[in-house]
Amino acid sequence: MTKKADQKSGPIRPYGDTTGDGMVQLSFTLPIQHSKVAEGAAVQLANKMGMDPALVVHAKPMGEGFTFFVVYGRVNHLVDPSTVEVVERDYPLLTPKEANSAIKSALRRRLVVVGGCIGTDAHTVGIDAILNIKGFAGEKGLEYYRELRVVNLGAQVSVPQLVARSREEGADAVLVSQVVTQKDAHLRNTRELAAAFREAMGESRPLLVVGGPRFDPAMAADLGVDKVFGRGTTPGEVASYLVHALIPQEISA
């Protein structure tokens, strides 16, 4: 559910030394050998982005013909938190015990979750944080839930492999992680995933959930999936969502 933030304060400015001084820090790479001219070009970019004055506080050659910069400077822009729209959690957070008992009484079988990283992505730490029993941020992962059967396929699973395995396992939900975002690979791969499940299973496809640090949770519909989780997601949030989305008589928190 997209909702405007419940923020009472008026417009605000960033701050470095004193409240409202507008100081910000920006990092970027320019395709130019490190030199005084390169530093001047970095300041020019910062000026064009509205930072004035702007100071190069760090410049490091990044191989032949590239320089990485950190620029510190002042902006005059104001931001208004009262106009910000965010995706709010619109389901109750359940304890593992509550989630287990909701699944058990509604399904009378274990709920099957198939997960992995698709495409060339080998960043498994995120999906493991959600699935593995040891969990994340003090919460146990989905393997801890007695009424969930978790199949973790690990890294670099192709979409056809994922579709086939999900069918084989009778997956109720498919959980996919995408951490690499170069050239929007995470968006392309997610769209491919959604299209493949639609084609293979139509309306009876499993619930499709994707996650990763650079996803925008507001993009689920656009990507053709049911839910998108971003950075800092905890296993409890995911388990609660699965119960909310898949169990008709959801217990209230």
Ligand code: B12
């Ligand atoms: C560890 C790491 C690696 C390890 C991965 C080991 C492993 N088994 O996972 C190794 C060394 C293999 C690696 C390799 C590479 N890496 Co790397 N890596 C990282 C690093 C340092 C940490 C990632 C991590 O583990 N985060 C911790 C987890 C817990 O956080 P998370 O993934 O965000 O997951 C949370 C949420 O996002 C969410 N979530 C994630 N997935 C899912 C899925 C679902 C279903 C749900 C509900 C939630 C969810 O829940 C999790 C818990 O809150 C990051 C930089 C950084 N500091 O983030 C770079 C980083 C991700 N790597 C990067 C790159 C470029 C690479 C390489 C291409 C480098 C190279 N040139 O070889 C290769 C690619 C390998 C490949 N084929 O994928 C870039 C990606 C740039 C981009 N945006 O595309 C980063 C950002 C570094 C950088 N600044 O350049 N990497």
